[in-house]
Amino acid sequence: AIQLTQSPSSLSASVGDRVTITCRAGQVLSSALAWYQQKPGKPPQLLIYDASTLNSGVPSRFSGSGSGTEFTLTISRLQPEDFATYYCQQFNSYPLTFGGGTLVEIK
Amino acid sequence: QVQLVQSGAEVKKPGASVKVSCKASGGPFRSGAINWVRQAPGQGLEWLGVIIPLIGTPNYAPKFQGRLTIIADESTSAAYMELTSLRSEDTAIYYCARSLLTGGAGLGYWGQGSLVTVSS
Numbered sequence: 001a002i003q004l005t006q007s008p009s010s011l012s013a014s015v016g017d018r019v020t021i022t023c024r025a026g027q028v029l030s031s032a033l034a035w036y037q038q039k040p041g042k043p044p045q046l047l048i049y050d051a052s053t054l055n056s057g058v059p060s061r062f063s064g065s066g067s068g069t070e071f072t073l074t075i076s077r078l079q080p081e082d083f084a085t086y087y088c089q090q091f092n093s094y095p096l097t098f099g100g101g102t103l104v105e106i107k
Numbered sequence: 108q109v110q111l112v113q114s115g116a117e118v119k120k121p122g123a124s125v126k127v128s129c130k131a132s133g134g135p136f137r138s139g140a141i142n143w144v145r146q147a148p149g150q151g152l153e154w155l156g157v158i159i160p161l162i163g164t165p166n167y168a169p170k171f172q173g174r175l176t177i178i179a180d181e182s183t184s185a186a187y188m189e190l191t192s193l194r195s196e197d198t199a200i201y202y203c204a205r206s207l208l209t210g211g212a213g214l215g216y217w218g219q220g221s222l223v224t225v226s227s
Contacts, residue, residue: 001168001169032212033212034212034213036152036214043202043204044144044202044204044214046214046215048213049207049211049213049215050211053211055213055215087151087152089152089154089213089214090212091213094157094166094168095154095166095167095168096142096154096157096168098151098152098154100151101152
């Protein structure tokens with residue numbers, strides 16, 4: 001199985017900050033990677049698919065980049081509603097796997 | 108708009124089985140990949156398996172081989188996940204999630220989740 005390592009596992013940031021989360025894969029994924037946001041008590045919501053394509057309805061402050069084994073999710077200007085946990089998921093091969101998650105907290 | 112509605116919470120004893128349903132509406136059922144993902148209390152997301160109704164053959168995470176069965180019923184646009192030989196570590200919220208209508212690597216639609224509690 002392809003292991004995904006997210007870093008950091010948690011971070012504290014202020015409203016308006018630029019935030020970057022990294023997802024490193026144990027092998028090459030091409031662009032078969034997605035990013036999700038999850039808030040407590042809710043199912044995950046898809047933010048980015050195919051590594052860099054913004055899902056419909058997702059604010060443009062979210063962006064994804066990367067290819068191969070290293071991918072990043074960037075929030076350009078953190079908003080109060082962005083405090084949540086973020087996960088990456090690879091679709092390169094079965095079994096599909098998720099990263100361990102990154103908790104974004106208010107500083 | 109695709110909607111996935113799951114069955115309700117279940118409480119099971121160790122060794123028992125649980126079956127969770129996921130009814131889809133608002134999109135083509137046959138061509139979508141229905142995935143099952145779980146989340147133990149305070150933990151991250153774990154992928155269990157997937158079925159594409161058009162193909163019919165499910166794919167399971169090795170950890171669950173032999174204990175997990177995923178099926179799809181095209182007549183009712185519903186998918187089902189059955190997990191047997193339950194243990195306390197299987198206590199989790201179980202989600203179904205569908206691939207995007209336009210294709211692409213991502214699960215664009217999620218059910219509300221079904222809490223399964225395994226306790227003696």
